[in-house]
Amino acid sequence: MIAPNQWFEDFQKNMSDLLAKTPAADIERNMKALMTQTFARMDLITREEFDVQADLLARALERVDSLETRVHALEQQFDKTE
Template sequence: MNNRTQWMEDLQKNISDLIARSPAADVERNVRAMMTQAFARLDLVTREEFDVQADLLARTRARVDQLAAQVQQLEERLAALDAK
């Protein structure tokens, strides 16, 4: 049984070595390089950067809404003063 196990391990190692030296390894490296270049040109952002910007946008939107409400109140007060 040990001899059969050793034979399987040797076969697996030989197949792994063959694949590592085959054109498939070169194709994988070339595809990775092409994809990396393509992603670099797309101006992609990380999830962390996206989340930071989404949080900033939400806080900015809340502040704009608050200021809009204040402007509305001031306009109403001004209209009330003009009506007198």
């Protein structure tokens, strides 16, 4: 008797082979190609690219805050010398 796991694996393989020979496989390939083209036209970015840009923005904002503090301190020193 065939083990249940082996039977399921054989069944899955047979179904995959059957589906590969039907129009369903062509439809799937065409849909993937259509979706790829659509996403390419949308100019999307990956999550990794987004995270990198968010990190760069956070560091830039910290730098701006630091520079604003320094400018404010220099303005106060300048006002005292006048």
